[in-house]
Amino acid sequence: MTVQAGIRLKDIEEFLADKPFTYMPAPAMHWATIGGNVNTNAGGLKAIKYGVTREHIRKLKVVLANGKSYVFGAKAVKSSSGYSLKDLIIGSEGTLGIVTEVTMRLYPRPKETINALIPFSSLEDALKSVPTILASGVVPTTVEFMGRQVLDLWEKYAHQKFPEKGEGFIILGLDAFTKEEIKAELEQALKTTTRFGSKQAVILEASSEKAQLIWKAREELLLAIQNSTPMMDEVDISVPINKIPEVLTRIEELETEVKMRIPNFGHAGDGNLHIYLCSDKDSKDIFAQKSKKVISELYKKAKEVDGNMSGEHGIGYARQAYFEDYYGQDYTNLLREIKKVFDPNGIINPDKIFPLK
Ligand SMILES: Cc1cc2nc3c(=O)[nH]c(=O)nc-3n(C[C@H](O)[C@H](O)[C@H](O)COP(=O)(O)OP(=O)(O)OC[C@H]3O[C@@H](n4cnc5c(N)ncnc54)[C@H](O)[C@@H]3O)c2cc1C
Structure with a gap:
């Protein structure tokens, strides 16, 4: 099925509701657009069996910073035909181009x-x-x-x-x-x-x-966690599923070390954890200081167990300061070179994911 990038997930779900086919990724935010889903490689409750957005996208129409519109990918299932720029765009958080059209794979709806x-x-x-x-x-x-x-x-x-x-x-x-x-x-x-x-x-x-x-x-x-505290921050690391208990133990240690409540829940089948840092009675400044420590420690743990910084929500501007430390200078410099090819003047979402310099 081919749709414009601004269509919302809920509209796709409604359109397919009486059809024998369905779009399998099921991110919880039904108001998100398919363009947003592609650019964050959104994942949902069915990721274990059906994979995340990437596995369901066949073709993208993308406008680059040079003003030209390109087609990346094809309807065909298989491709052994050089670099996959479609896959580079997926998860790129709007830093490489503007997605205008998305061709997705549909599945027969299980009965x-x-x-x-x-x-x-x-x-x-x-x-x-x-x-x-x-x-x-x-x-x-x-x-x-x-x-x-x-x-x-x-x-x-x-x-x-x-x-x-x-x-x-x-x-x-x-x-x-x-x-x-x-x-x-x-x-x-x-x-x-x-x-x-x-x-x-x-x-x-x-x-x-x-x-x-x-x-x-x-x-x-x-909502319950949000309601329990005046200020909150979130980390959504993803880790190998057999390492979840180890990460939760580290969270408990941090609760004591930093004196912060850190409730959490998540996707046990794919290792994506939703971890919430609660300010409770701390002032804004103290909460910011403590959060920095907890976020750094959680990323350290995720890296140690071979996980990723974010499983669903992306890096954005909020976490870009941690990116180079997590993934290393050589890797980040390679991404900077790729960014330059697509957007030589750094005009689209500059400094998102990682600082340009
Ligand atoms: C309550 C709640 C629940 C959530 N649940 C999930 C979940 O289950 N799974 C999950 O993966 N995420 C979840 N999210 C995160 C969020 O909904 C997803 O990241 C979603 O994919 C964002 O889509 P959006 O349309 O809101 O995009 P935006 O937030 O507007 O944009 C996201 C990024 O994509 C870029 N972008 C958007 N559209 C385009 C385009 N057409 N071309 C180029 N770049 C573009 C933006 O510049 C930005 O960097 C949740 C968020 C909330 C608040």
Whole structure:
């Protein structure tokens, strides 16, 4: 399907709602444009099974700083035809050109979907079960994690009780074309989680009030954290999934070292963590100082475990000061040379991602 870059994700979803095909990446921000999604290589809840935006883009029309319009990519599936400038543009945060048209790949819509909430007596057990689920041959669309700390904040925010007991939870999502296939995958996944001490899973049937409350809690976690503090900052590092527990331990250490509350939740299936730095009673200046320390330490940890600075939200201007330190001078200089080829006068989104000089 080919669309103009300014079309919103929600319009694409609405257009495809009664068609047998669907656009698979499912970033949570439905108001985002497809041009924005391409330029941040947005990822969503189905990244484990279907990949992120990059895997779904076949062709882009891009206007460069020289004023000329180019076509990068083609409708064909395979290409062994030289540099992929389409892939260079994806995730470039508008620093190389302006995307005006996007040709995307659609998938047949799976007929069956199922989601289950699986409680554990610790968040660590919940997280440790995930690589084993994936290794068992089950390919979920979604594996989200949330711990007691963020659910306590949600209960305070929503004035409601989370309907299941446990210290750590995963929400497992599956899709398939037949009932038999999805049932077999769910059984296999649940058999695996019991080895990590999981409790009775709750199948999230759309019609059940309990399921609606569980989804409401998941969707309102960010609001609940925002509501708990006057100022907040966010880090969205992505790390190998077997390293998530190690990173969460480092976050706990930082909470004590820096005296800051750092609630978090995220995508256990792809290692993208949403980590929130809360100011609470700190002044603006103290919060800025503490945040700098926490952000640097989190990037240090992400680098140590072979992760990336951002899994979804991009580097932008807010984190460009950390980029060269994270990825190194040689790598950043190479990017600066590429930027010069596309935009010799540095007129489009200058200094975004990394400082030009
Ligand atoms: C509540 C919330 C939830 C979110 N959830 C997710 C999520 O689940 N997954 C995820 O990946 N992200 C998420 N995000 C981040 C954000 O929605 C995505 O990065 C999204 O792709 C941005 O799209 P946008 O249209 O808002 O672009 P903008 O924010 O306007 O722009 C993003 C970048 O792309 C550039 N850009 C935009 N359009 C073009 C164009 N046509 N040509 C060239 N450059 C362009 C801009 O210059 C900028 O650098 C979330 C954000 C919020 C606030």
